[in-house]
Amino acid sequence: MPELPEVETVLRGIQPHIEQQCIKNVVVRQYTLRWPIPRDLKQKLLGNVIIQVERRAKYLLLKTHTGTLILHLGMSGKLRIIEQHTKQQKHDHFDIEFDNQKTLRFNDPRRFGACLWVEENPLLHPLLKKLGPEPLHKDFSGKYLWQRAQNRKAPIKTFIINSQIVAGVGNIYAAEALFLAGIHPDTPAAILSLQQYNQLAKQIKSVLRQAIKRGGTTLKDFLNSNGEPGYFENQLKVYGRAGLPCKHCHSILKTMRIGQRASVFCEQCQQL
DNA sequence: AATCGCGCCTGACGGC
DNA sequence: TGCCGTCAGGCGCGAT
Numbered sequence: 070m071p072e073l074p075e076v077e078t079v080l081r082g083i084q085p086h087i088e089q090q091c092i093k094n095v096v097v098r099q100y101t102l103r104w105p106i107p108r109d110l111k112q113k114l115l116g117n118v119i120i121q122v123e124r125r126a127k128y129l130l131l132k133t134h135t136g137t138l139i140l141h142l143g144m145s146g147k148l149r150i151i152e153q154h155t156k157q158q159k160h161d162h163f164d165i166e167f168d169n170q171k172t173l174r175f176n177d178p179r180r181f182g183a184c185l186w187v188e189e190n191p192l193l194h195p196l197l198k199k200l201g202p203e204p205l206h207k208d209f210s211g212k213y214l215w216q217r218a219q220n221r222k223a224p225i226k227t228f229i230i231n232s233q234i235v236a237g238v239g240n241i242y243a244a245e246a247l248f249l250a251g252i253h254p255d256t257p258a259a260i261l262s263l264q265q266y267n268q269l270a271k272q273i274k275s276v277l278r279q280a281i282k283r284g285g286t287t288l289k290d291f292l293n294s295n296g297e298p299g300y301f302e303n304q305l306k307v308y309g310r311a312g313l314p315c316k317h318c319h320s321i322l323k324t325m326r327i328g329q330r331a332s333v334f335c336e337q338c339q340q341l
Numbered sequence: 342a343a344t345c346g347c348g349c350c351t352g353a354c355g356g357c
Numbered sequence: 358t359g360c361c362g363t364c365a366g367g368c369g370c371g372a373t
Contacts, residue, residue, distance in 0.1 A: 070366065103349070103368085127367080144366055145351075160351085179350045181367060196369085223344070232368075239367070329346075330366070 071142040073204065073237030074280035075299065076127045079148050082293050083173060084122045086150045087131070090167040091118050099162040103143060103183045106163065113186050114138070114165065125192065126200050126236035136188040139196070143181025149174045200236040204273050209235060211267030218258040218266070225261060226254035227328040229273070238273060240330050242280065244308045246273040247334065253341040254332045255325065279304065307333040 071079070095111040107113070117133040124130070129148075131138040140148070153172050163184065165173040175184065187194050202209040217234055218225075228234055230243045238246070247254050249272040252265060261269075285299030293299065302309075306316050311324035315335040324333045 072367090141367085143350090143368085177350095178352070179366085181350065221343080227344090230367090240365095328344095331364090 070144050070239065070241070071127065071146065071285070072239035072242055073124075073127060074242070074277055074301070075285035075293075076124055076129060076142065076237070077281050078285040078293050078299060079142070080122055080124050080129055083148055083150055086169070086171045087119045087165075087167060087173055088122055089118060089120070090169050090171070091116065092165055093168050094166040095164070096166070097163040098157075099160075099180070102162065102177065102180050103141070104185065106184045107186050110163075110184070110186060125197055126203070126232055127239075128191075128197060130191050132191075136186055137191040139183070139185040139187060139191055139194065140175070141183040143177060143179060143183065145179040146175065146177040146182035149176070199233050201232060201234045202236065204235050204238060204270075204277055209270060209274070211263060211265075211270040214270055215261070215263045215266040218261065221258040223258055224255045224327050225252060225258050225269075226330075226332050228258040229269070230328075230330075235273070238277075240332075241305070241308045242273070242276050244333055245276045245306055248307045248339060249276060251339055253339040254327055254334050256341055307335065309333070 092114045095114050097106055097110060100106045113136060117135060119131050119133060121132045122129065123132065127141060129140040131140065151172050151174050153166055153170050155172070158176065160178045161174055161176045163175050191197060202213065218228060221228055226243055226247060229238055230240060244254065246269060250265065250269040252261065252269060280301040283299060283301040283304065284293060285301055307322055310322050311333045313322055314320065315322055315338060318335065318337045320335060320337045322333050322335055324331055326332065
């Protein structure tokens with residue numbers, strides 16, 4: 070499930086193949102993703118050049134002179150760079166073909182992903198305009214989190230996967246950062262100290278940087294733009310390890326549902 | 342304003 | 358073998 074490090078990995082993989090390249094064809098096979106792919110996508114993209122590829126939260130922004138293609142991988146989306154005329158597989162929903170003979174192909178079994186076209190500033194799009202700060206940016210800090218947490222009754226786990234608080238942190242890295250910070254995931258956000266938030270912000274940054282360095286986490290189905298897995302999963306301390314011994318204290322890791330999501334934690338290392 | 346729960350969707354897996 | 362229920366989950370949305 071792609072979170073910020075996986076999306077960043079995809080960005081770095083596709084960027085050198087598509088930046089400054091002209092789009093010579095677009096093939097859409099499945100228009101119904103999370104939101105419909107615009108019917109006139111081909112018309113909008115044809116002859117256009119991708120001038121820059123950026124990431125905001127888990128969104129990829131492919132900028133052209135006339136507008137921006139906003140892509141989201143949802144739960145199971147994959148973007149691959151392939152040679153043209155590579156045989157299509159199940160759930161290959163659209164292709165963008167370039168003059169350099171490369172094709173950007175989007176595959177998404179669960180179809181929670183998105184492909185949108187905007188002609189105005191993409192950061193002002195309703196999906197992006199309310200996003201909180203990028204966690205790796207310097208304006209994301211313990212003090213910021215602590216200030217936003219005042220009067221919040223939601224569990225800290227729910228608080229940090231809220232994209233309006235901080236962008237791009239999902240279930241995997243929230244669980245990991247809370248473990249590393251020694252904070253129980255069910256703690257009400259408002260009762261944590263500034264000191265704890267400083268530690269949490271530090272660990273969020275650290276775990277995201279480490280994961281990017283290793284090309285992301287492959288648990289079920291994440292593959293980068295070359296079709297290769299990420300190598301962060303063996304670094305995971307708690308996510309996906311319920312029932313196994315804690316790597317730190319060896320007590321058995323527990324799981325609970327917080328905000329409809331499985332949350333793995335260590336009762337010894339993360340006390341309420 | 343904050344929070345809750347639903348729905349979208351497919352594949353994997355366990356039980357019978 | 359096959360069928361059915363459950364789970365996984367990012368994230369917007371409507372209801373409270």
